[in-house]
Amino acid sequence: MATVTLQNIQKRFGAVNVIENLSVDIADGEFVVLVGPSGCGKSTLLRMVAGLEEVSGGEIRIGAREVSNLPARDRDIAMVFQNYALYPHMTVEDNMGFALKLKRANPADTAERVKKAAAILGLENLLERYPRQLSGGQRQRVAMGRAIVRNPQVFLFDEPLSNLDAKLRVVMRGEIKAMHQRIGTTTIYVTHDQIEAMTMADKIVVLHDGNIEQVGAPLELYDRPANLFVAGFIGSPAMNFLNGKIEEGVFRTEKGLILPLPAEVSPAKAGGRPLVYGIRPEHIRASDQGIQGRATIVEGTGSEIFAKLDCGGEQLSCLFRERIDVRFGDTVGISIDAKQVHLFDKTTGHRL
Amino acid sequence: MERPLTKRPLIRRRTLDRIGLLFAALVMVSPVVLFFLWMISLSLKYEIDNGAYPPILIPENFAWSNYVQVFRENNFFLYFWNSVLVTGAATLLALIIGVPAGYGIARLKAEKAAIVIMIARMTPGLSFLIPLFLLFQWLNLLGTLWPQIIIHLVVTVPIVVWIMIGYFETTPMELEEAASIDGATPWQVFRLVALPIAKPGIVVAFILALIFSWNNFVFGIVLASRTTRTLPVAVYNMLSFEQVSWGPLAAAALIVTLPVLVLTLFAQKQIVAGLTAGAVKGG
Known part of the structure; x- marks a missing residue:
């Protein structure tokens, strides 16, 4: 050895x-x-x-x-x-x-x-x-x-x-x-x-x-x-990436979708720059309130359900561990676990 | 109930296909087969039947005497032994030289060297026969079998080298890499891994070199003396000055062909496997 x-x-x-x-x-x-x-x-x-x-x-x-x-x-x-x-x-x-x-x-x-x-x-x-x-x-x-x-x-x-x-x-x-x-x-x-x-x-x-x-x-x-x-x-299915900026304490994507930010990110430091918002499909939960999206792909494997949602023009892959009743074309409410959000600088690609 | 109904036309179709294939194959090989049959027929006919019109394929009386004559009138066993020595030595030497050469060329991707060897083969033998004849005379080798053995290498070495290049190129590189990681020197990699795997290729190279060397005529007619003749030359000598004795000639030709024919039939499977080795790469 x-x-x-x-x-x-x-x-x-x-x-x-x-x-x-x-x-x-x-x-x-x-x-x-x-x-x-x-x-x-x-x-x-x-x-x-x-x-x-x-x-x-x-x-x-x-x-x-x-x-x-x-x-x-x-x-x-x-x-x-x-x-x-x-x-x-x-x-x-x-x-x-x-x-x-x-x-x-x-x-x-x-x-x-x-x-x-x-x-x-x-x-x-x-x-x-x-x-x-x-x-x-x-x-x-x-x-x-x-x-x-x-x-x-x-x-x-x-x-x-x-x-x-x-x-x-x-x-x-x-x-x-x-x-x-x-x-x-x-x-x-x-x-x-x-x-x-x-x-x-x-x-x-x-x-x-x-x-x-x-x-x-x-x-x-x-x-x-x-x-x-x-x-x-790393990670399968792959992480969702959304382009946008931090404005007024929230993340606003280029198409106007508003997403929650992790607590440790200081808007003052990261504000204004073009950023990439990363969230893994398994860190998105089904929720009655929150962001609404229309299901464009639904694949159930029994242990989990993979769905692709169109949320105001942004495509989000989601992996639901719980058994929810969702079919093609249905509208689903989701919430994002802010602690699991990753932010990257769009120009350098580095993590913030 | 439905099954037998659909199955029957399928079987009929298959039989038709098979008959068609058989017919096509027969047409394609017929020239060779007819030629061979005619040779057998000639060797079993008396002189009088040879010129008959319409031609006779199966004579009423078989002229076995033609075969007896071949063995009696010529020093057939001496020539046979000469052929064995010349072909055997030329083939073995070609394997000893050609297999490592093919390996080296394949691994070093030395295509130019391969082409040089091919050019040696493509040059008409007659163009260098006379200088070589003089050289052998000067070396005092005429009258022995050595001139023929050496010159047959011109035929056998390129065949062996080219077949082996093709074969070694298809053997997976990982095997040799694994051996070198296992601690083998380049020579050990060749001897313990590459060579045993290349056995089918070596068999093909051996048989083809043997056939070409065995049937070679030009070198023998120039370089052989009365006692160092090989079989093809001896057959040629059956054409006497006054007349062509077709019966004994055909008999002699058949006897000459026989060893190679038997060997080819025996090793046919190996040859096919060796020649198609590149096409289907088995794990």
Whole structure:
């Protein structure tokens, strides 16, 4: 186990700057998730840590070792790929023991370690099988087993659940997290799925266009997003954004809708500037009084009702936990929980 | 009640489709099949039947003597053995050189190197045969099988390299990355991961190189002496000065074709799998 330090990392492909100047500290034993939309540089960053991609500038340290110029085989890391990358011509046992075989470890010791890892992952009965004889979830487990057997300093995961169906993804998410809690190896996990990030991470690094937008614990990102990008990216369904200004102690949108303000915002400081008012759909409640809106979309899942309301020209997504009787075209009254409101500067995108 | 009614036309339609497909396939392969049948017919006819009009496909008396004659009158087993040695050595050497070369070119994306190899193949063999003949004479290699083995590499190496480039390009990069993370050196990545996965490609390259080398005629006719002839050259020598003895000639040609034919039938599945490997990428 080890800390991982990325310092002023840069990556250029020809003239294209993929990552400009990025620094992250990862503590020993921490589960860090790199999350962001496609093309944000998260996979490139992970591949640089793995040694599969050269660094154009900056330093990568694993523990006290500076590894930026070491080949992948000397970095003492293990990686789980999106398509598992199991060696198709080897059995599960050989797949898992491959790294130890390369190190010329004692065969009896290798078999012992493979067996132990197989026991952790429930693969004992599959050791003789070939990858093509396994289901997606089993392959995923073998790929994890291959990583565990090595007992490396760092685990790297590159979107490992993207090829699984929705149900299995939830199961494997839990298994990866449980495995981390059990062996405690420092882990860097890349995903574009914010639910995975929220449920698994000790710390989330939100990336966008090769820059870090925010680093923090999952709930911190949810409760206090640093800017419009993080606010829109974390949370599902996405946060409502309404453009407007603070006038006379209330927020007035461009289309004239009046919304409540949180107590800590001082109108004097923020008044006059163009702002963005952010409220998550789950922080809007049905209420007899308050703002009236006409339902343009209604989707019930049983546990909750998602509705899109047209409130005087402004579109508001709402997520009602209570069972209310609302149909397309109905008028619904809502109230906004002022404590849950986020305000952002429209020009810079930063949180006020 | 409704089901059988709707099902019957469907079955009839399918049978019709199948017959149509069979007919189309027959038309397309007929030139090859007829040619082959005629060769078999020739090899089993006496000289008198060959010139008959209307032509005879199945003779009344089979002339098995044609086959006996092939083995008796020529030093057939020597030529067969020569062919085995030349083709075997040229194919094996081509695999030893060509498979790593194909891997290197595929991984380094060195298309130019691949084109240079292709040009060596496209250059007409006759244009460099004479200089090579002089070179082998100077090296005192004429009279041995080495000149033929070496020159057959011109045929076999490009085939192997090109097939292997195509094959290695389709094997997922992640496997090799996983191996290098697992601690493999580049050589180990090639030997322990890339090579075993490329086995179907290697089989295809092996068989095609074998066929081309086995059937090669031009190099043999120039470079072979009386004792170093390969089979195609030996067959050519059945055309004697006074007359063409069609029966023994066809018999000899069939015997020459047989090993390659058997091998191809045997490995047909592998060839198809290898040639279409890029099309359907299985996990």
